[in-house]
Amino acid sequence: MAVNPEALYAAHQHRLFKYFCRAVGQTETARDLTQDVFLRVSRTTIPVAADGEVRAWLFQIARNLALDHHRKRLRHPEPSVLMDEGARLPSQDVDLAVNEALAALADLDRDVFLMREVAGLGYEEIGRACGLTPDAVRSRIHRARLQLREHLTSPIATRRTMPMRQSGRQP
């Protein structure tokens, strides 16, 4: 049974986009990289496998693209502009803090964390995408969480005062 690239795009583009938004911290770049994933998919044979395996395969491509992007940024750093503090919304300040905390993590720890928290992948899928065992994924996710908790003490304390759901979706 051949897998239709359009159907794959429709099913996974949103979670890939969200992953890239946090992985690269720029909405426009995230959009471009999401397109790039499917450009690569269109040039290759899509594996005929269970949903989870296809998702892991897509995220493996996405991770490679994000790493390439980071390498390019290191070689040719772009000037970054910080928006005027008065013009920023409080939620944008939090976004900025989260992105900075994520950037301080090791690449692999950041990726496993984002694949779990933002893209909603299971440990097995993340393990396939990153070449790790599920136990290693569990350890790395926990380690990333502890590091982020340390970096984001104040936003976490603020968030704790608001209603929450275990899923992280807005109540």
Added chain:
Amino acid sequence: MSDTHEVISAFLDDEPFNSSELAEALGEPAGRDLLIDLIALRHLAQTDGKEPLALRAQKPWRSSLRAIAAVAAVLVALVGGYLVGERRSDVAMSAAPPATRVVQVPAAWQDVTSGRMQ
């Protein structure tokens, strides 16, 4: 805390976990605190991807504009040059060019018979 509380991460992620380990972890105030912090962190990490992020790399739109302006200038020069050249060649074909030098005939003009120079 990192190793003993991994079970909290597994529980939070709906992954298989050991219930007695979880009970032990949540029996401590630090474990309960961690669970709530990790849920708050989950809320912070999730993004709908619609909001413009505060820290953005400057898009190289200025350099793009410069490149477009340079291409436009070259195009204008080429088209202008072509049109000017076209006009000049029309003039050259339809009319004789004005004389650049006029040779005056001397006042004392003489016919000399060939072969008998004095």
